[in-house]
Amino acid sequence: MYVAVKGGEKAIDAAHAQLRRERRGPLDVPELSLAQISFQLKLAVDRVMAEASLYCPPLAALAVKQACGDLQEAVFLLRAYRTTLPRFGSSQPVDTSSMRVSRRISATWKDLPGGQILGPTFDYTHRLLDRSLSRTEGAPDTSAPLTEEKLNVKNLPRAMSALNAEGLLEPAADTSSCREVADLTRRPLELPADGPEDRPVRLQTLARADEGFLLGMAYSTQRGFGAVHPFTGELRRGFVELVITPEELDFPIVAGELEMTECDTVSRYTGSAMPPCLTRGYGLVFGNNERKAISMSIVDRALRAKELKEPVTGPAQNPEFVLLHGDNVDASGFVQHIKLPHYVDFQAELSLIRSLREAGKKAADASPSRGERS
Amino acid sequence: MNTQDRRQQYMRLLSLAPAEELEHFLAGLQLPPWKLLRGPESGLVMVRGRINAEGALFNVGEALVTRCVVTLPGDTCGCGYVLGENPRHAELAALCDALWQKEAYAPMFDTELKPRLEKMLQEREEQAGKEAAPTKVDFFTLVRGEDK
Numbered sequence: 001m002y003v004a005v006k007g008g009e010k011a012i013d014a015a016h017a018q019l020r021r022e023r024r025g026p027l028d029v030p031e032l033s034l035a036q037i038s039f040q041l042k043l044a045v046d047r048v049m050a051e052a053s054l055y056c057p058p059l060a061a062l063a064v065k066q067a068c069g070d071l072q073e074a075v076f077l078l079r080a081y082r083t084t085l086p087r088f089g090s091s092q093p094v095d096t097s098s099m100r101v102s103r104r105i106s107a108t109w110k111d112l113p114g115g116q117i118l119g120p121t122f123d124y125t126h127r128l129l130d131r132s133l134s135r136t137e138g139a140p141d142t143s144a145p146l147t148e149e150k151l152n153v154k155n156l157p158r159a160m161s162a163l164n165a166e167g168l169l170e171p172a173a174d175t176s177s178c179r180e181v182a183d184l185t186r187r188p189l190e191l192p193a194d195g196p197e198d199r200p201v202r203l204q205t206l207a208r209a210d211e212g213f214l215l216g217m218a219y220s221t222q223r224g225f226g227a228v229h230p231f232t233g234e235l236r237r238g239f240v241e242l243v244i245t246p247e248e249l250d251f252p253i254v255a256g257e258l259e260m261t262e263c264d265t266v267s268r269y270t271g272s273a274m275p276p277c278l279t280r281g282y283g284l285v286f287g288n289n290e291r292k293a294i295s296m297s298i299v300d301r302a303l304r305a306k307e308l309k310e311p312v313t314g315p316a317q318n319p320e321f322v323l324l325h326g327d328n329v330d331a332s333g334f335v336q337h338i339k340l341p342h343y344v345d346f347q348a349e350l351s352l353i354r355s356l357r358e359a360g361k362k363a364a365d366a367s368p369s370r371g372e373r374s
Numbered sequence: 375m376n377t378q379d380r381r382q383q384y385m386r387l388l389s390l391a392p393a394e395e396l397e398h399f400l401a402g403l404q405l406p407p408w409k410l411l412r413g414p415e416s417g418l419v420m421v422r423g424r425i426n427a428e429g430a431l432f433n434v435g436e437a438l439v440t441r442c443v444v445t446l447p448g449d450t451c452g453c454g455y456v457l458g459e460n461p462r463h464a465e466l467a468a469l470c471d472a473l474w475q476k477e478a479y480a481p482m483f484d485t486e487l488k489p490r491l492e493k494m495l496q497e498r499e500e501q502a503g504k505e506a507a508p509t510k511v512d513f514f515t516l517v518r519g520e521d522k
Contacts, residue, residue: 053435055421056458082418088439090420096427100502103509110513118509150503151510158427173429181422181431199425200432207434238502241386244419248412248443248453251378254386255419255439256457264426284423284434 003344023068037061046259046287047071051328052078053185053208055258055286072210072328079329090181092243092252096262096284098155101238106159108231108266114156119237159234160264163278170269170279173199184208193319194306202303202323203296207285209326211292217316217326218298225314226302230265230281237261237288261285263293267301273309381471384483387491388470389456393463395494396470399487403479406446408469414442414454414461440464446472 024031038045038061048060052075060078067073103119106112118124163169173196182201193202206214221228239257246253263283270276281301283293304310305317315321325331388396418436425432442454442464452472454464470487473479 050435054418054438055435056438058458059438082436085438086415086417087436088417088419088441090433091422091437093422093424093431094434096423100499102502102506110515115510116513117506118511119506120509147504147507149507150500151506153502153506154499160426173425181433183420183433185420185433185436200430203423203425203432204434207432241390242419242421242437242439242457244439244455246441246453246455248451251382253382253389253455255389255455256437257390258421258437258457260434262427280426282426282429286421286435 005341005343019068023066032065034058034061034065037064043288044069044071044074046289047211047292048074048078050286050289050292051075051208051210052082054078054082072332076329076332089244089247092245094240094242094258094260094284096236096240096260097158099236099238099240099260099262100257101153101156101236103238104156104234104236106232106234108233109159109162112159112234113162115151117151117153153238156236158264160266160280163233163266168278169266170274170277189323191320191323193323194303196304196307198319199300199304202319203282203284203300205323205326206283206296206299209296210328210331211289211295213326213328213331214292214295214299217302217322218295220314221298221302221316226305226316227310227313228267228281228298228302228316230267230298230301232294233264233266233280235261235263235290235293237290259287261287261289261293263290263297265294265297265301269308271309273307279304279308381474384474384488385453385455385467385471387488387495388454388467390495391491392494393456393460393466395491396463396466399490400466400469403482405469405473408444408446408452408472410442410465411445411451412441412443414440414464416440416459416461442468444468444472446476450475 038057041061041064044064045057045060048063048071049055049057051071052060052063054060056078059081060074063074063077063081064071066077101117101119103121104114104117106116110116160169182198182204184201184204189201189205218228220226237260239259241254242256242258243252244255245251261284265281265283266278267281268276269279279301281297281299281304283296283300285293285296299316299322302314302316303319303322305312310317312318416438417440419439421434421437422431423434424430438458440456440458440460440463442461444452444454444465446452450472452468452470452475454467454469454471456463456467470483474483
């Protein structure tokens with residue numbers, strides 16, 4: 001049992017003051033602005049929004065600054081802020097097919113209708129440190145190339161539709177009987193959550209899960225702890241419109257544009273639940289977050305083991321394991337609470353160990369022959 | 375086009391436009407007094423997706439939005455919803471929505487504000503198209519010896 005402590009206010013205040021000084025760093029170094037964080041550390045901001053499950057780039061940038069760049073701490077700050085806001089409603093499903101893409105690739109179709117658009121990417125870079133970036137003045141020219149050529153970047157055809165036309169994809173799930181959309185933030189997860197009807201709540205859990213955790217889970221299935229060896233059917237990133245029907249009006253309106261990353265993976269299926277086909281996994285996350293979108297789609301597919309009658313051989317196929325351990329606010333709180341004062345609990349541990357030793361010693365003293373026999 | 379379609383169309387433009395653009399446009403007009411009926415206030419909208427863009431609905435996460443409702447003399451109400459913490463933008467969007475419903479303002483909004491906002495969105499899309507064009511890639515697969 002945890003017994004609370006009191007006091008320490010002065011030291012705690014001083015510790016927080018020291019944290020503020022450390023956050024600011026040397027005063028002769030210019031202070032970071034939120035705009036600098038939003039634009040120049042954008043991927044950190046995007047990661048914080050995805051894991052906090054709250055899309056708001058300026059507030060995520062503020063959280064990154066306040067947390068001194070500790071992204072999990074920033075996620076915690078944004079999650080905590082979210083609890084102070086009322087819910088206005090739910091959106092219509094975002095139409096990722098009409099996304100205005102900045103990047104869109106397929107690893108399965110070379111001649112993808114609409115084209116493979118690399119967009120800004122770390123892929124194919126040599127991962128050599130670029131010393132020119134250590135200067136902040138006279139930085140290299142980053143202006144856009146002058147071109148008159150324009151690509152159509154909206155309403156690109158979906159890569160998977162060709163497979164669908166040939167009938168090689170698994171049949172689409174019947175969604176006509178779907179109940180209300182399960183919402184983790186309103187009702188806690190109910191286990192076992194391993195049926196096809198639980199896929200929506202699993203996806204919500206994965207969309208807000210820690211990127212590192214999801215990456216490790218996805219990697220484990222590829223290495224053999226599970227049986228998902230997928231291809232990226234299509235990966236797209238860009239802007240989608242947020243459409244809501246506000247309570248003041250009886251028709252839907254566009255409230256703004258969100259940046260999202262979507263990943264559609266396919267993997268070979270030769271099990272017994274249906275004829276040989278390609279099964280699909282799905283990832284959809286806020287911001288520019290490819291590693292997470294891919295990991296999410298692999299783990300989504302792995303978690304369908306029961307539905308697809310696959311042997312469960314790895315942790316990534318176990319919904320309880322994956323869904324209950326991927327949230328970094330939960331995990332970090334529970335793991336890190338052990339650094340807070342546990343003086344009374346620890347005294348109890350000590351006295352338990354002491355009494356066990358004492359009892360052991362007494363028993364040994366009572367039977368002196370034991371020592372001779374050994 | 376019926377009134378609702380028209381309103382939907384311009385409310386989209388008002389939300390996607392930068393607040394400064396609305397501010398700038400309204401600054402040049404004689405405006406009736408307006409009252410705030412609701413907000414501006416921030417809240418959450420749960421963003422939904424569809425599995426593989428065609429299956430069941432699921433919740434992706436929430437987005438922060440700001441909303442505002444204004445009323446003009448004569449009880450015309452205007453409503454504004456914008457993404458992010460932008461009280462001024464929400465109020466201006468609501469005010470424009472209200473004015474756009476008034477016969478005295480609608481023609482001017484249609485001929486001056488609408489094309490300006492549409493042009494901005496079109497330019498945004500064209501810019502994205504221009505940025506994307508040089509990164510369009512044509513990979514080719516290598517012919518291997520045994521295929522000859």
